[in-house]
Amino acid sequence: xxxxxxxxxxxxxxxxxxxxxxxxxxxxxxxxxxxxxxxxxxxxxxxxxxxxxxxxxxxxxxxxxxxxxxxxxxxxxxxxxxxxxxxxxxxxxxxxxxxxxxxxxxxxxxxxxxxxxxxxxxxxxxxxxxxxxxxxxxxxxxxxxxxxxxxxxxxxxxxxxxxxxxxxxxxxxxxxxxxxxxxxxxxxxxxxxxxxxxxxxxxxxxxxxxxxxxxxxxxxxxxxxxxxxxxxxxxxxxxxxxxxxxxxxxxxxxxxxxxxxxxxxxxxxxxxxxxxxxxxxxxxxxxxxxxxxxxxxxxxxxxxxxxxxxxxxxxxxxxxxxxxxxxxxxxxxxxxxxxxxxxxxxxxxxxxxxxxxxxxxxxxxxxxxxxxxxxxxxxxxxxxxxxxxxxxxxxxxxxxxxxxxxxxxxxxxxxxxxxxxxxxxxxxxxxxxxxxxxxxxxxxxxxxxxxxxxxxxxxxxxxxxxxxxxxxxxxxxxxxxxxxxxxxxxxxxxxxxxxxxxxxxxxxxxxxxxxxxxxxxxxxxxxxxxxxxxxxxxxxxxx
Amino acid sequence: xxxxxxxxxxxxxxxxxxxxxxxxxxxxxxxxxxxxxxxxxxxxxxxxxxxxxxxxxxxxxxxxxxxxxxxxxxxxxxxxxxxxxxxxxxxxxxxxxxxxxxxxxxxxxxxxxxxxxxxxxxxxxxxxxxxxxxxxxxxxxxxxxxxxxxxxxxxxxxxxxxxxxxxxxxxxxxxxxxxxxxxxxxxxxxxxxxxxxxxxxxxxxxxxxxxxxxxxxxxxxxxxxxxxxxxxxxxxxxxxxxxxxxxxxxxxxxxxxxxxxxxxxxxxxxxxxxxxxxxxxxxxxxxxxxxxxxxxxxxxxxxxxxxxxxxxxxxxxx
Numbered sequence: 001x002x003x004x005x006x007x008x009x010x011x012x013x014x015x016x017x018x019x020x021x022x023x024x025x026x027x028x029x030x031x032x033x034x035x036x037x038x039x040x041x042x043x044x045x046x047x048x049x050x051x052x053x054x055x056x057x058x059x060x061x062x063x064x065x066x067x068x069x070x071x072x073x074x075x076x077x078x079x080x081x082x083x084x085x086x087x088x089x090x091x092x093x094x095x096x097x098x099x100x101x102x103x104x105x106x107x108x109x110x111x112x113x114x115x116x117x118x119x120x121x122x123x124x125x126x127x128x129x130x131x132x133x134x135x136x137x138x139x140x141x142x143x144x145x146x147x148x149x150x151x152x153x154x155x156x157x158x159x160x161x162x163x164x165x166x167x168x169x170x171x172x173x174x175x176x177x178x179x180x181x182x183x184x185x186x187x188x189x190x191x192x193x194x195x196x197x198x199x200x201x202x203x204x205x206x207x208x209x210x211x212x213x214x215x216x217x218x219x220x221x222x223x224x225x226x227x228x229x230x231x232x233x234x235x236x237x238x239x240x241x242x243x244x245x246x247x248x249x250x251x252x253x254x255x256x257x258x259x260x261x262x263x264x265x266x267x268x269x270x271x272x273x274x275x276x277x278x279x280x281x282x283x284x285x286x287x288x289x290x291x292x293x294x295x296x297x298x299x300x301x302x303x304x305x306x307x308x309x310x311x312x313x314x315x316x317x318x319x320x321x322x323x324x325x326x327x328x329x330x331x332x333x334x335x336x337x338x339x340x341x342x343x344x345x346x347x348x349x350x351x352x353x354x355x356x357x358x359x360x361x362x363x364x365x366x367x368x369x370x371x372x373x374x375x376x377x378x379x380x381x382x383x384x385x386x387x388x389x390x391x392x393x394x395x396x397x398x399x400x401x402x403x404x405x406x407x408x409x410x411x412x413x414x415x416x417x418x419x420x421x422x423x424x425x426x427x428x429x430x431x432x433x434x435x436x437x438x439x440x441x442x443x444x445x446x447x448x449x450x451x452x453x454x455x456x457x458x459x460x461x462x463x464x465x466x467x468x469x470x471x472x473x474x475x476x477x478x479x480x481x482x483x484x485x486x487x488x489x490x491x492x493x494x495x496x497x498x499x500x501x502x503x504x505x506x507x508x509x510x511x512x513x514x515x516x517x518x519x520x521x522x523x524x525x526x527x528x529x530x531x532x533x534x535x536x537x538x539x540x541x542x543x
Numbered sequence: 544x545x546x547x548x549x550x551x552x553x554x555x556x557x558x559x560x561x562x563x564x565x566x567x568x569x570x571x572x573x574x575x576x577x578x579x580x581x582x583x584x585x586x587x588x589x590x591x592x593x594x595x596x597x598x599x600x601x602x603x604x605x606x607x608x609x610x611x612x613x614x615x616x617x618x619x620x621x622x623x624x625x626x627x628x629x630x631x632x633x634x635x636x637x638x639x640x641x642x643x644x645x646x647x648x649x650x651x652x653x654x655x656x657x658x659x660x661x662x663x664x665x666x667x668x669x670x671x672x673x674x675x676x677x678x679x680x681x682x683x684x685x686x687x688x689x690x691x692x693x694x695x696x697x698x699x700x701x702x703x704x705x706x707x708x709x710x711x712x713x714x715x716x717x718x719x720x721x722x723x724x725x726x727x728x729x730x731x732x733x734x735x736x737x738x739x740x741x742x743x744x745x746x747x748x749x750x751x752x753x754x755x756x757x758x759x760x761x762x763x764x765x766x767x768x769x770x771x772x773x774x775x776x777x778x779x780x781x782x783x784x785x786x787x788x789x790x791x792x793x794x795x796x797x798x799x800x801x802x803x804x805x806x807x808x809x810x811x812x813x814x815x816x817x818x819x820x821x822x823x824x825x826x827x828x829x830x831x832x833x834x835x836x837x838x839x840x841x842x843x844x845x846x847x848x849x850x851x852x853x854x855x856x857x858x859x860x861x
Binding site: 055056058059061139141144146147196197198199200201202218219220221222252253254255256258259262263265266268269399429430433434 | 574580582592595596599625627628629630635638639694697698701702705708709710711796797799800801802805806808809811812814
């Protein structure tokens with residue numbers, strides 16, 4: 001016992017020492033060295049830019065780039081046909097200098113920019129684009145690569161004329177064009193598509209046309225890319241139309257969340273992803289920069305509702321839970337100023353966004369009333385019950401987000417006040433494996449790449465959110481995807497949001513998706529609508 | 544003597560075979576096959592693709608056939624394919640095993656040296672005060688969590704003082720600090736057991752006889768106490784291979800090092816079952832191998848073990 005006390009005292013002393021050191025540095029960092037080379041604010045060329053991701057990446061296969069850690073890097077290695085400009089909300093040309101569709105939205109014609117080459121010297125021409133489309137839409141059977149879910153309407157494509165590709169769809173797909181902006185639709189050289197699964201998964205073998213080219217790799221520790229000096233085909237709206245400013249891009253991994261702010265502040269890395277809310281102030285106080293990269297391409301962070309257990313079958317119960325969440329309290333306690341409370345199932349800046357914040361306002365009295373009406377009466381232990389069953393619900397989520405678990409811990413308390421017990425399994429990946437497809441696990445904490453439509457995420461074909469809960473809603477999703485004019489599409493996206501959030505209550509939106517990056521004071525960088533860093537435009541003040 | 548060795552080797556092979564069987568059965572007890580589990584962590588996969596991938600990796604074959612073909616693969620060093628990287632499991636493990644082997648073996652050597660130093664100073668020191676401090680060191684060391692020590696050291700050395708990198712860059716400190724962190728935790732049980740057995744041997748009559756003959760304390764300690772206490776410390780050292788592995792998972796995460804620990808963590812996170820399977824079997828082999836080695840060294844230290852048979856050897860060691 002005595003040993004333990006001694007050990008505790010020593011640890012406490014060292015802990016205090018550690019904390020006080022942190023405090024010293026955050027207040028005492030000299031700020032005289034700011035931006036010495038950027039007095040006029042213009043980018044400086046040269047240098048090595050070090051970026052720290054959260055976890056090592058072993059599978060770089062393009063269509064598997066649905067995860068941030070892959071997309072964030074491949075974004076600077078692979079170009080796409082089109083680019084979604086987050087500032088204007090418009091799709092502009094990239095490798096396709098021009099794109100148009102027929103009225104029925106079943107045929108798209110892309111005109112391929114002249115003079116674009118892959119890093120191995122072969123031309124990125126219409127034939128190469130067709131090969132990529134076939135891989136995206138049909139998959140590559142010999143390499144066990146499945147079709148990309150965003151291209152499920154794809155039927156075929158053909159090379160027309162010298163530099164055009166015409167894509168034919170099985171059915172109209174309002175989200176098709178937006179999907180061509182995605183990193184998962186990154187263009188690779190036809191040689192890459194001929195490799196087997198292991199080959200296409202290896203970063204050293206993937207050949208793209210992007211601003212950075214693979215240089216070297218140390219398994220699970222780092223990947224080094226060098227810039228392509230002859231790069232001159234950035235997206236139309238990019239400020240830098242030429243080669244990247246930085247000479248070399250180094251990707252490292254920092255799995256330990258506690259080091260991220262310190263790594264950026266000390267300059268050991270220039271940019272790091274996955275900053276904890278508590279570290280944001282420490283970093284800015286120490287002279288670093290916090291970049292909240294808004295995930296316009298994604299849905300909001302939400303608890304998707306599955307009604308399989310029967311406990312949430314009554315819409316009144318779901319409504320009660322919807323207004324039983326104090327979202328402001330989540331922001332105040334768990335999140336930071338980098339986060340914005342969700343007002344719908346899509347991002348505030350997403351096309352077709354409908355502001356439903358009034359319907360999401362915290363109202364515990366209303367919750368209690370609705371639950372009473374639904375027949376769930378408060379039991380002896382304060383938990384509501386009906387027909388001998390407790391109103392106990394479970395939430396599952398992956399551990400990808402640093403804030404999702406504490407957020408659900410708070411919701412657990414808030415729901416307890418209205419007589420609902422929440423079993424919090426957020427962040428438990430092993431539990432998630434089964435929960436993902438189990439309609440009896442009531443909530444799935446998630447955010448998904450949506451690329452402009454809610455249909456592809458919630459629609460019957462690919463839905464892992466609500467597991468196809470509602471026929472009428474499924475019909476609406478199909479209708480949205482089949483919309484042929486932008487106005488009609490946006491109207492239907494609005495209808496979907498109202499149906500999901502207020503009428504059917506199959507999604508409890510929490511906060512807009514954002515990835516919070518920490519940067520050294522000398523690093524300058526912008527981000528895509530999918531929260532990926534744009535390394536081609538990045539530069540460092542220190543030459 | 545050779546009978547003893549053969550028996551121990553046969554037992555080790557049996558243990559590894561049982562471990563393989565247990566892992567195989569555990570995988571069968573999962574609600575789904577490895578391919579489906581792996582693919583469903585991403586967007587919901589196309590059933591045709593799943594079927595095709597299952598066929599490609601052999602998960603559609605009858606159970607017995609899978610059992611024996613995997614076992615056969617194991618014997619030839621073929622651990623199947625890692626689903627998350629598409630490369631053979633053996634290749635994936637080989638890529639990073641060196642890093643862990645280096646970290647773990649250095650930490651182990653350092654831990655043993657540290658334990659010896661602590662016990663020697665704690666036993667031979669004339670000052671009661673120093674004795675007390677050293678006696679209390681192992682419980683303190685075992686109480687300090689690996690991740691905490693690593694975090695604090697990195698915070699001070701890498702972030703505040705900027706004398707080392709947060710990443711493994713091959714510099715002296717980036718190697719020495721993780722080794723130190725892992726060794727501190729590892730040496731605690733070894734030191735504790737060594738201390739205890741030195742103390743109990745000290746009470747035995749033969750030590751009094753040695754003293755009466757005029758032997759110095761340090762001569763008694765090095766020539767008699769340590770030699771007699773070594774077998775029990777050795778047994779503990781062999782058991783710590785589990786601690787070593789758990790510690791290296793944490794150390795590798797904290798220090799952003801590539802290695803088996805990181806690999807296990809990621810394999811579990813992305814539900815790459817074949818990779819997890821391969822790693823578990825590898826660990827079983829390592830564990831059994833080290834214990835076999837210790838059992839083979841034991842008779843050299845204490846000849847009674849062979850004559851008394853292997854059952855009582857265990858009892859003596861414990």
